[in-house]
Amino acid sequence: MAKSIFYHAGCPVCVSAEHDIVNLIGVENVELVHIGEDRDRIAEAEKAGVNSVPALLTPNGNVLHINFGASVADVKG
Amino acid sequence: MAKSIFYHAGCPVCVSAEHDIVNLIGVENVELVHIGEDRDRIAEAEKAGVNSVPALLTPNGNVLHINFGASVADVKG
Numbered sequence: 001m002a003k004s005i006f007y008h009a010g011c012p013v014c015v016s017a018e019h020d021i022v023n024l025i026g027v028e029n030v031e032l033v034h035i036g037e038d039r040d041r042i043a044e045a046e047k048a049g050v051n052s053v054p055a056l057l058t059p060n061g062n063v064l065h066i067n068f069g070a071s072v073a074d075v076k077g
Numbered sequence: 078m079a080k081s082i083f084y085h086a087g088c089p090v091c092v093s094a095e096h097d098i099v100n101l102i103g104v105e106n107v108e109l110v111h112i113g114e115d116r117d118r119i120a121e122a123e124k125a126g127v128n129s130v131p132a133l134l135t136p137n138g139n140v141l142h143i144n145f146g147a148s149v150a151d152v153k154g
Binding site: 004016017020021023024025029058060062063064065066067068 | 097135140
C-alpha cells in the first residue's frame with residue numbers, strides 16, 4: 001500500500017492526532033512531516049489541498065483535515 | 078484491537094471520508110453509524126465528544142473530527 005502523509009506543526013492537537021493515526025493505520029503506513037520545521041514542504045502540502053494541520057493525505061490524494069491545530073497560513077506567517 | 082466508531086450523517090463529505098477511513102484502517106476495524114438515521118445514537122455520539130460529522134471515535138476514546146460535513150446540532154435539528 002502506498003503511504004499516507006501526515007502533515008503537522010508540532011502543536012498539541014497535532015501530536016495527539018499523530019498518535020491516534022499511527023495507532024490506527026500503523027507507523028509503517030504513514031510519513032510524518034512537520035511543516036513548521038520542514039518548511040520546504042509547505043508548498044507541497046498546500047498543493048495537495050492541506051488548509052490546516054493536522055491533516056492526513058491519503059494514498060489516493062484525498063486530504064482528511066483532522067480536528068484543528070493551526071491553519072497553514074499561520075504556519076507560514 | 079477494539080473497533081473505532083465512524084459517525085456520519087450520509088452527507089457527501091461523510092461518504093468520501095468513510096471510504097478513506099475504511100481503506101486506511103480496514104472495514105473490520107470500524108463500526109459505521111449514521112446518526113441521521115440511527116437517531117438513538119446521537120446522544121452517545123455527543124457524550125463521546127462528537128461535535129460534527131464525519132468523526133472517528135478511536136478505541137482509546139479520542140474523537141477525530143474529519144473535514145466538515147455537518148454539525149451534530151444540525152443533524153439533531
